[in-house]
Amino acid sequence: MIKNFRQVCRFALYQSALKTNSFQNLSKRAFCYVKHHKTFNDNEEIYTHQLSAASQPDTIPTFRVIDLQGSVLAPQYENIPDEILNKIFDTMVQVEEIDTILNMTQRQGKISFYMPSFGEQATTVGVGAALEFEDLVFPQYREQGTIIYRGYTVRDMLNQCIGNIHDLGKGRQMPVHYGSKALNFVTVSSPLTTQVPQASGAGYGYRLRGENKVAATYFGEGAASEGDWHAALNFAATLSCQTLFLCRNNKYAISTPVVDQYRGDGIAGKSIGYGIKTYRVDGNDALAVYHTVKEARNYIVTNKAPAFIEFMTYRIGDHSTSDHSVMYRTEDEISSWKSTNNPITRLGLYLKKSGRRVFDEAKDKEVRAAIKKDIIAALKEANEQKLPAWNTLFEDVYDQLTPNLKEQKEELRQHLNEYGEHYNLQKFASN
Ligand SMILES: Cc1ncc(C[n+]2csc(CCOP(=O)(O)OP(=O)(O)O)c2C)c(N)n1
Structure with a gap:
């Protein structure tokens, strides 16, 4: 039964195509506009007389600005203000120190659980620097770099990890489930991928309300195998949501390597399938991360449509303190990434070679020692607080x-x- 004018229109088009036997032409040109609503997509069908399976398109290239030695490959992308680049570097160092000490703190039984982000700091800190503060972040769990860049302090982290009266989550979550309304950072959820459709919904709301901001959501390549992920991307594409999808492809989902996670061209290949503007970037290159996020964000607010970025990186640390990753990967593999493709080393080398920062080894040691001292003091303070009633x-x-x-x-x-x-x-x- 025909219910509305749009259906009447579509039905008439169908009848006329039947009469003239012109379905081939219909697919490319026939749009049915009702209140400016387009019914069919462009170029859905192109006909051929050759029977063959579709071939895999070329591998999506990975955008890179500096190489593994910190030398510049694309000078036109060096134009990040010194102040921001130095803040990115300092935050990456701070995150590394925090992760090192809190990992040890868990081993000493002072907190129950921890998840480090070793090797992924350029991605999470670079994203924090490139997004606008009012953009709402829906994290997975390994994105302390983003919330710290926005101003979450070591004390905030420790209050959360201990779950004391100062914990904004009132002690109801496991450690590392950070969140802050003031910092536009939605609380981490343990069940994988729940955050992704939520970000599609928030991005939809921004478009409907005409707000110039984005909902940015993180997930690992493992989380992209969840059913919710596919629904979220399809909603975002078809409803033109102002959502930025941020995939940390760190090669492992706990013990599952990418070869057992997907076939085809990574996660970016799937995003293209959903008709979403898609980028792939070297997640260990802070300059490339920064520029890609800036461009994708700009695309979203200008075009009122979603965008997707796949960050190619590597999880140097264990998945969490409940993991022992040499059970499923070799020491050599880990140390090779650590020594040849470490995001902090690469950015440090770039800053030094380009003369944009003068390094003083003794001073750097002092900075790291001060961070460590502060974390230990914050841990003591957090432990002295009462737990919520x-x-x-x-x-x-x-x-x-x-x-x-x-x-x-x-x-x-x-x-x-x-x-x-x-x-x-x-x-x-x-x-
Ligand atoms: C729905 C659901 N299934 C399984 C888990 C257990 N789990 C927690 S993290 C994780 C791996 C996720 O890997 P990935 O998304 O690649 O992110 P990464 O940890 O590598 O950063 C799994 C399977 C969970 N938390 N929720």
Whole structure:
């Protein structure tokens, strides 16, 4: 049954094509406009008399500005202000130090879990530098570089990892599940890929409201195998969402290497399939990352359409403190990336060779030592704080407690009244 004018129009077109047997021509030219809505895509069908399977297009090239020795390959992309480039470098060093110490802190049993971002700092810090502050970031979990660039402090990180009263998440999440409304950084979610359709939705909202900002979402190449990822990209493409998809292709999803994750041309190849403006960049080259994100962001706000970037990088560290990665990859593989394609070394070499920064070894050591001292002090302070009061457990989900939650809260209160001595209730703030 024909329900509306658009369908009437499409039906008439179909009838006329049937009469004239002109379906071949229809595909390229026949658009049905109703209230400016286009019904068919351009160039959906091109006919041929040769029976053959479609061939794989050429490999998408990876954009690079500096080589592994920090020498410039594309001087036209050196034009990043000194202040920003130095902030990128300093933040990358800071993130590396924080990751080193918090990884050890977990080994000492002072925090329960940690996820380092060794080897991926150019991607996450470079993105932080290139996005606008008001762009909303939907992270996966290994993107501390972005939130730190925006101003999240070591104290914020440690309060979250310990889950004390200063933790913005009120101690309800595992460590590294950072988030900050003030810094436009949505809280990390453990279930993979949930953030990606959320970012499509936020980007859709920005377009509908005529806002000049983007929703930027991170995910690993492993997370791109989730069903939600495909739905998110298709929604973004068809609804013209102002969403920037940021794929950290670090070659492993815990123990699953890329060869078992996908065939075809990486994750960027899939994005092109969804009709999204797609870039591939050397994720260990901070200059290339910065320029690619700037260009993709500009494309989104100008064209009111999504964009996608695949960052080619390598996870130098273990997946998390619950992983021991030499069980599934060799020491040689790790050390070769660490020594020949380390993003911090590469940017440092570039800054030195180009004369844009004067390095002083003794001063650099002092800077790293100061970062370490600060983290240790912040850890001590965070540990001295109380944990959130037990009754806050029931807050923030429903505006008014549901009858079963009321019952559970009362049950817990009675339980703690009766058996409180068996718990270390001193650790918790009072209700
Ligand atoms: C829905 C879901 N499935 C499985 C997991 C367990 N898991 C956590 S991280 C991870 C690997 C993800 O790899 P990738 O997306 O490539 O990101 P990377 O860790 O390499 O940065 C898996 C399988 C999960 N958290 N959620």
